[in-house]
Amino acid sequence: MTSIRSLEDLVLEHGVLSLIRLWDSALVSKTRASVNYHYGFHGLAFDVIGTLAFGRGFDVLAQGNTRIIDSVHKMMRLIVMRGQIPAIRRMRWLVKDMADAHDFVEFTANQAIDNRKKFxxxxxxxLRIDILQKLLDARDPETGSGIDRQSVVSEIALLLVAGTDTTSNTMSWTLMNLMHYPDVYQRLRDDVRREFPNTSVPIHYEEARARLPYLTAVINECMRLNPTVSGYLPRRVPTDENGATVCGYFIPAKSAEICLGFAACHRNSKTWTNPLKFDPERFMGPDSDNNLKNVLAFSSGARMCIGRNLAWVELYTTLANILRTYNFKLPDNAPYGPHRLCNGVPEEIPSITFTTTGPKNPRSDCWIEIERAY
Structure with missing residues (x-):
């Protein structure tokens, strides 16, 4: 977190402040405008990772350049297909579009390394010590050798995959839930504006985390109800003869793997009261610490998400600053919202899972009306 905090000004400038400039441009000469929050958060996440890991933003928010986003998504499909059907590696002609996208991402990463070394x-x-520079400067404490080029390329390409859709989808789900639960939105908005009335300076991570406990509860509840990594995560069983015993169930050593579904764990009625309801109060009372142990959004232990600190900085700074800056309202023709109930709670917009879980139809379901609050 110390390293990420040293880069917070870059995160702010290329993240939420850039998003605010984009949304403000939609308000020129009018008091209210409709914006697509999913694509706004998506562009923010890619521009932040571009700045920290590639030495420059990708101009997604400023210029609407989505080539890198499209390329990453195609590359991910190719990687998954290769994992399932290894022979595809020898049949580039069959997946040329995805293979070209993979080449573009690697070319962009190599270009970033060359530009930084030249500078x-x-x-x-x-010019600055960012993630790219830390990778280039890293040395093995025993041999003194650095990280080879292909490994650096792989690392910064991985950051694009792991640090973009995950964070941006969490922001999208959070704003969706705030709109579906107006009382929660009103309380959180009032908290932010009461604690940070000086609109001339942006809200930073540490002060938001310290002074906005309800925002923390809202984010935790969103990650519980709508984990952006919610598919089946595989773990191998120990290969020794003892196998493994989990909650009293013995799993033989020769079992290939077991899988954990975060979404299922997070909606288990044996663990959570009224699990389908968005209720931040779970993380405000005496049971909050125990409940937090059951939120698996970042995984846990040795395999815990390595990018969680950057994600927290982006989540706090983005949500706090936009809630202070804008009043939000669902369009009158919004297909989903508090007016559409399922099992007594607002029906969520449809989702789709492919490595990450995000809105299935963002072009139609993720619109919101904004107006300046000051």
């Missing part, structure tokens, strides 16, 4: 060589040092 350091010509200027005598880096």
């Amino acid at each position: 350091v060589r010509e200027k005598g040092g880096p």
